[in-house]
Amino acid sequence: MKLAYWMYAGPAHIGTLRVASSFKNVHAIMHAPLGDDYFNVMRSMLERERDFTPVTTSIVDRHVLARGSQEKVVENITRKDKEDLPDLILLTPTCTSSILQEDLQNFVNRAAMEAKSDVLLADVNHYRVNELQAADRTLEQIVRFYIQKAKKQNLLVTNKTIKPSVNILGIFTLGFHNQHDCRELKILLNDLGIEVNEIIPEGGSVLNLKNLPKAWFNIVPYREVGLMTAVYLEKEFKMPYVDITPMGIIQTEAFIRTLGKILNSLDKSKDYNFDHFIDQQTRFVSQAAWFARSIDCQNLTGKKAVVFADATHAVAMTKILVREMGIRVACAGTYCTHDSDWFREQVWGFCDEVLITDDHTQVGDMIARIEPSAIFGTQMERHVGKRLDIPCGVISSPVHIQNFPLGYRPFLGYEGTNQIADLVYNSFTLGMEDHLLEIFGGHDSKEVITKSLSTQSELNWTIDAINELNKIPGFVRGKIKRNTEKFARLNSITEISIEVMYAAKESVGS
Amino acid sequence: MYKNTELSKNMSISSNDSLKFECETGNYHTFCPISCVSWLYQKIEDSFFLVIGTKTCGYFLQNALGVMIFAEPRYAMAELEEADISAQLNDYKELKRLCLQIKQDRNPSVIVWIGTCTTEIIKMDLEGMAPKLEVEIGIPIVVARANGLDYAFTQGEDTVLAAMATRCPEKEKSPEISENSSKILNLNKDLLSSVSVSEINLKQDSSVVKNEEEKQPSLVLFGSLPSTVVSVLTLELNKQGIEVAGWLPSQRYSDLPSLGEDIYVCGVNPYLSRTAMTLMRRKKCKLINAPFPIGPDGTRAWVEKICEVFGRIPKGLEERETKIWQNLEDYLALVRGKSVFFMGDNLLEISLARFLTRCGMIVYECGVPYLDKRYQAAELKLLETTCFEMNVPMPRIVEKPDNYYQVQRIRELQPDLVITGMALSNPLEARGITTKWSVEFTFAQIHGFSNAKDILELVTRPLRRNQLQQVSSKTLVKFNEKKHQLI
Numbered sequence: 001m002k003l004a005y006w007m008y009a010g011p012a013h014i015g016t017l018r019v020a021s022s023f024k025n026v027h028a029i030m031h032a033p034l035g036d037d038y039f040n041v042m043r044s045m046l047e048r049e050r051d052f053t054p055v056t057t058s059i060v061d062r063h064v065l066a067r068g069s070q071e072k073v074v075e076n077i078t079r080k081d082k083e084d085l086p087d088l089i090l091l092t093p094t095c096t097s098s099i100l101q102e103d104l105q106n107f108v109n110r111a112a113m114e115a116k117s118d119v120l121l122a123d124v125n126h127y128r129v130n131e132l133q134a135a136d137r138t139l140e141q142i143v144r145f146y147i148q149k150a151k152k153q154n155l156l157v158t159n160k161t162i163k164p165s166v167n168i169l170g171i172f173t174l175g176f177h178n179q180h181d182c183r184e185l186k187i188l189l190n191d192l193g194i195e196v197n198e199i200i201p202e203g204g205s206v207l208n209l210k211n212l213p214k215a216w217f218n219i220v221p222y223r224e225v226g227l228m229t230a231v232y233l234e235k236e237f238k239m240p241y242v243d244i245t246p247m248g249i250i251q252t253e254a255f256i257r258t259l260g261k262i263l264n265s266l267d268k269s270k271d272y273n274f275d276h277f278i279d280q281q282t283r284f285v286s287q288a289a290w291f292a293r294s295i296d297c298q299n300l301t302g303k304k305a306v307v308f309a310d311a312t313h314a315v316a317m318t319k320i321l322v323r324e325m326g327i328r329v330a331c332a333g334t335y336c337t338h339d340s341d342w343f344r345e346q347v348w349g350f351c352d353e354v355l356i357t358d359d360h361t362q363v364g365d366m367i368a369r370i371e372p373s374a375i376f377g378t379q380m381e382r383h384v385g386k387r388l389d390i391p392c393g394v395i396s397s398p399v400h401i402q403n404f405p406l407g408y409r410p411f412l413g414y415e416g417t418n419q420i421a422d423l424v425y426n427s428f429t430l431g432m433e434d435h436l437l438e439i440f441g442g443h444d445s446k447e448v449i450t451k452s453l454s455t456q457s458e459l460n461w462t463i464d465a466i467n468e469l470n471k472i473p474g475f476v477r478g479k480i481k482r483n484t485e486k487f488a489r490l491n492s493i494t495e496i497s498i499e500v501m502y503a504a505k506e507s508v509g510s
Numbered sequence: 511m512y513k514n515t516e517l518s519k520n521m522s523i524s525s526n527d528s529l530k531f532e533c534e535t536g537n538y539h540t541f542c543p544i545s546c547v548s549w550l551y552q553k554i555e556d557s558f559f560l561v562i563g564t565k566t567c568g569y570f571l572q573n574a575l576g577v578m579i580f581a582e583p584r585y586a587m588a589e590l591e592e593a594d595i596s597a598q599l600n601d602y603k604e605l606k607r608l609c610l611q612i613k614q615d616r617n618p619s620v621i622v623w624i625g626t627c628t629t630e631i632i633k634m635d636l637e638g639m640a641p642k643l644e645v646e647i648g649i650p651i652v653v654a655r656a657n658g659l660d661y662a663f664t665q666g667e668d669t670v671l672a673a674m675a676t677r678c679p680e681k682e683k684s685p686e687i688s689e690n691s692s693k694i695l696n697l698n699k700d701l702l703s704s705v706s707v708s709e710i711n712l713k714q715d716s717s718v719v720k721n722e723e724e725k726q727p728s729l730v731l732f733g734s735l736p737s738t739v740v741s742v743l744t745l746e747l748n749k750q751g752i753e754v755a756g757w758l759p760s761q762r763y764s765d766l767p768s769l770g771e772d773i774y775v776c777g778v779n780p781y782l783s784r785t786a787m788t789l790m791r792r793k794k795c796k797l798i799n800a801p802f803p804i805g806p807d808g809t810r811a812w813v814e815k816i817c818e819v820f821g822r823i824p825k826g827l828e829e830r831e832t833k834i835w836q837n838l839e840d841y842l843a844l845v846r847g848k849s850v851f852f853m854g855d856n857l858l859e860i861s862l863a864r865f866l867t868r869c870g871m872i873v874y875e876c877g878v879p880y881l882d883k884r885y886q887a888a889e890l891k892l893l894e895t896t897c898f899e900m901n902v903p904m905p906r907i908v909e910k911p912d913n914y915y916q917v918q919r920i921r922e923l924q925p926d927l928v929i930t931g932m933a934l935s936n937p938l939e940a941r942g943i944t945t946k947w948s949v950e951f952t953f954a955q956i957h958g959f960s961n962a963k964d965i966l967e968l969v970t971r972p973l974r975r976n977q978l979q980q981v982s983s984k985t986l987v988k989f990n991e992k993k994h995q996l997i
Contacts, residue, residue, distance in 0.1 A: 001607075003586055007565065034536070099595055
């Protein structure tokens with residue numbers, strides 16, 4: 001047992017449902033107790049979906065416990081088959097069904113005989129994988145199923161498209177800015193003269209999966225979901241894949257160059273050279289390169305930041321901050337503990353320390369200890385930042401509704417670099433304001449509020465010291481307060497006077 | 511089964527066939543009953559709720575409760591891992607470890623264990639372990655099985671209160687009031703919040719009344735309500751010369767009311783049937799079966815019923831109700847003649863349907879997860895009379911509804927307002943159907959005379975929005991043309 005208040009990645013079935021409900025005309029049936037269909041609420045509220053979420057529950061209640069699901073699951077599948085005529089019905093196990101150990105595969109086989117639609121059992125173990133891993137597996141499972149089915153029926157389309165084309169794998173519902181990223185990728189590929197063959201799972205149809213081999217190669221924009229599918233397609237059809245996330249100028253350039261390399265190796269008749277395109281985009285479409293050069297960005301040089309997110313976004317953000325903006329990343333971390341080796345390798349040399357954990361208190365303590373000027377993390381880090389008075393830019397799920405903006409906000413591609421530059425710049429206290437506050441002693445004289453992660457402080461501040469503290473600019477006040485208290489504790493001082501404050505300052509300065 | 515003679519009279523409605531009851535497949539959307547920790551940990555200030563379940567439970571809590579999680583809540587998950595499921599780890603030792611940690615970090619007066627589907631299936635003997643562990647760590651442990659196998663949404667509170675009822679001290683035949691109240695005073699001395707100060711006053715007042723009227727039996731109300739609503743309802747009864755001896759739950763676990771044979775109990779919420787049962791059977795209390803104090807009509811009927819049992823003639827209630835209705839006129843003009851469809855997910859439906867019928871609305875369907883016809887007898891009776899008096903057809907009451915069939919019916923009936931969960935709100939709105947989230951009724955203050963306005967504020971919000979917004983109605987008209995393909 002583990003005492004837990006909060007988690008970064010959800011349970012396995014959420015990943016499966018995200019993939020299933022991203023496809024068109026696929027219905028997921030959860031084998032779960034009443035109330036486990038919270039996914040429907042999230043999709044309807046966060047994505048502001050206009051359509052009913054194609055997820056229903058075959059409810060596990062007392063009768064099921066006593067007698068087994070028996071006909072219930074089969075009935076629910078065949079009923080849904082008649083009601084909605086879906087192409088595929090995906091039976092989704094949950095934590096409850098995985099301990100009941102019913103033979104769900106048997107139900108699926110029986111239902112498949114009756115139903116017009118295809119019926120599959122999602123192959124995920126609740127206790128072994130999390131939301132992201134489950135999504136990755138489910139996508140691969142569905143693709144594999146339809147490729148094999150097409151093979152059997154001799155319907156597989158194996159001839160390549162005339163023009164170069166790609167499949168985009170891993171764009172799906174409730175993903176962090178996935179819709180915008182997808183649009184940006186399409187624009188980018190279009191500019192490069194590359195056609196998009198299929199995008200899965202978002203908006204894709206399972207009936208079109210047999211067309212996947214038509215594409216020249218695959219693109220996996222996010223590390224977490226789609227990689228298994230890409231590997232499968234590579235094995236099966238020798239389709240190369242690109243798993244570089246085109247986030248940030250340098251990464252986008254690397255992404256495009258890799259596309260060029262693959263195209264050149266597949267098509268000897270033409271020379272695919274994107275140098276001119278990259279140059280044009282970097283200088284004129286993306287403002288990020290110029291921003292990095294401008295004196296605005298100079299003020300950010302050497303400022304301390306902390307990055308914590310899923311593997312894809314944490315790695316990309318760390319590289320952007322360090323290589324493109326000259327910011328010092330004191331700690332880079334991820335909650336994708338299953339992918340820690342890859343993460344370490346990617347951020348090696350870019351940050352002072354690496355934190356791999358799915359315990360949010362560890363992340364909070366790390367931030368409190370490092371006291372960066374800005375945090376780039378998830379909604380949880382944003383709240384830690386609020387309490388410590390440190391600004392935070394949200395760069396990854398888990399997210400709130402505010403991370404599903406209506407406006408166009410990609411993180412990938414050249415427009416993405418602009419968005420990221422804005423996000424980073426706005427997160428740090430503006431340079432000039434910074435100086436003026438220091439010179440004039442701040443413009444907010446409100447009461448000093450204790451903002452630390454520890455709930456109680458046994459230290460007393462004298463009135464003089466509090467007044468002195470009030471003179472310190474707001475954005476560094478918390479830090480000075482904490483440093484002073486740290487100093488007092490180290491020297492076993494219980495009452496903090498002005499003298500103690502300055503002694504603390506000297507000890508830090510020296 | 512029910513001792514109260516009043517009940518048998520009310521029970522006759524079930525044989526009388528005027529209200530139509532149906533039962534569907536139970537394939538509907540609702541919240542998991544563990545969501546009750548969100549309001550109960552705030553209500554019972556010195557408690558700590560430990561939900562013993564899986565990541566699925568945790569994910570639901572963290573998402574459903576939104577930002578509350580960032581305010582260091584007094585609840586946590588005991589997340590079961592594979593080794594717990596396969597019994598490689600010892601449940602007792604594991605729970606002891608976690609509870610000791612909670613004791614050290616928060617030092618609560620009570621730890622409430624919430625059993626979930628998983629603990630049910632692996633048959634973890636929480637009720638067996640709790641008393642042993644309680645002795646070992648020195649903190650009371652209350653066990654409530656609020657799981658999705660058996661219950662829906664608000665019924666979670668019912669399971670917790672039923673478990674807590676057994677922890678209420680026994681009332682002796684001749685109560686020593688002075689000692690009791692002085693104990694309360696001492697306890698409250700440390701608390702500087704205004705709420706507790708007003709509570710002290712209430713208790714002092716009531717003890718004075720009590721001394722005057724030795725013979726009056728005492729009344730304990732059950733159901734978790736925000737402290738302001740508690741004061742409002744208590745005052746309402748005080749006006750009739752009835753004192754409230756205590757509430758289940760109380761603001762603090764240490765203040766649980768004492769119960770016994772001569773205590774009358776009355777519920778304030780429609781989903782507390784297990785608690786009512788426990789109070790009657792285990793604590794030998796007498797249940798007052800009344801409609802629930804939701805809406806001015808419900809509040810009046812509730813107070814009147816209690817007065818009747820206590821042999822008092824209600825004073826000024828009629829004027830009070832009329833006055834409230836007059837003040838609501840602006841809202842009533844908006845809802846009169848409009849139709850409403852309850853999809854059903856929080857068990858407040860019958861009371862709300864009754865109130866809205868009185869407001870002049872027509873209720874097409876009243877979905878409800880579970881209906882205890884005995885516990886809700888008076889409420890059902892009032893719904894029936896209200897329909898009769900307002901001259902509208904009786905709603906069909908659908909227990910364990912099927913959301914898919916309901917959507918078909920909504921499509922046919924095109925009601926003016928659908929009260930439903932968040933999973934269906936946006937899709938229905940996209941089809942030109944006006945909706946109101948049902949969950950808000952659980953968290954808003956809807957009890958007593960003065961809160962009737964809040965209910966109507968909620969109900970009319972989408973209607974007022976429709977009047978004000980010109981943009982959405984334009985786009986929706988376009989959308990409506992395609993609607994039939996979409997639904």
